[in-house]
């Protein structure tokens with residue numbers, strides 16, 4: 001069967017009289033295909049030079065030796081890929097026209113700075129990649145407008161050392177944050193820890209400082225270790241005695257170490273508490289003493305008040321019963337009993 005097919009193919013190929021028509025047919029089909037791909041209305045604004053735009057609203061400009069942000073971008077662009085170029089700046093004006101942008105990959109460029117207004121209008125942006133750039137710091141409001149941001153990758157910026165504590169405070173949709181392999185020594189987690197859907201954080205490959213500045217970060221890793229990618233490579237860059245130790249193992253250790261500094265206040269507190277207890281003891285002992293003395297006096301007074309009646313009663317008893325001490329046996333006993341009763 002195969003042999004027959006091959007043979008037939010060969011026979012067909014060997015028929016020179018059919019070739020011209022086959023070629024022209026192919027040409028026509030190609031022409032129809034090219035004409036058939038009607039440009040989507042959204043893309044009529046054009047496509048930036050050296051980029052490829054498709055009807056899925058994707059603009060692909062990766063690895064084109066671009067040094068500036070591409071111009072003449074279709075306004076309805078949803079995905080923009082400008083990775084692997086040498087772009088030094090994201091111009092806020094041009095970028096913020098793209099209000100439908102959902103996906104922005106700026107990785108592997110030469111971005112040194114991102115201003116507060118850079119992402120001002122990108123409220124639909126869900127994915128942002130700023131990895132492999134030369135960023136040094138992230139300001140307070142930089143990511144503030146990105147209320148739909150789900151994934152932020154900002155790895156491999158060798159000089160990135162400063163991320164403002166409130167940088168992520170408004171990114172309440174953030175699920176994945178990766179700041180691995182930067183130059184960070186401290187990270188204030190006060191805004192991160194409140195993000196409701198955050199489930200993956202990459203911190204490895206930074207020279208973390210394992211002292212009291214990072215106590216909260218270390219504790220967070222220790223308590224919620226499952227959230228941290230490459231937790232085994234998230235290690236201290238200093239101080240020298242802790243270099244190479246995992247942050248996640250140090251949380252409790254740092255907590256006790258860092259709160260020793262407050263010892264003097266603690267001691268003061270304990271001294272105060274001790275004094276209060278001592279004073280309370282003394283006062284209560286004194287009060288009990290006073291109460292007992294008063295009670296004793298009261299009892300004495302009462303017995304003194306009762307004494308005369310008893311004496312009368314007693315005097316009447318033996319006086320009438322016996323004239324003298326001779327009949328001491330029956331009445332003497334009774335007298336002793338009576339006096340005993342009264343004293344007690």
Ligand SMILES: *[C@@H]1O[C@H](CO)[C@@H](O)[C@H](O)[C@H]1NC(C)=O
Pocket residue numbers: 063084085086108132
């Ligand atoms: C970055 O882009 C350059 C081309 O501009 C490429 O040669 C290099 O491999 C890229 N690096 C990474 C880490 O993707």
Ligand SMILES: *[C@@H]1O[C@H](CO)[C@@H](O)[C@H](O)[C@H]1NC(C)=O
Pocket residue numbers: 158159160161183185
């Ligand atoms: C990283 O930060 C340290 C200071 O913490 C600095 O000396 C070093 O030059 C920085 N590295 C880069 C690549 O900027």
Ligand SMILES: *[C@@H]1O[C@H](CO)[C@@H](O)[C@H](O)[C@H]1NC(C)=O
Pocket residue numbers: 165166188189190213
């Ligand atoms: C972290 O940042 C918050 C808000 O800016 C601030 O109140 C807090 O003191 C900071 N924590 C540390 C340990 O620096």
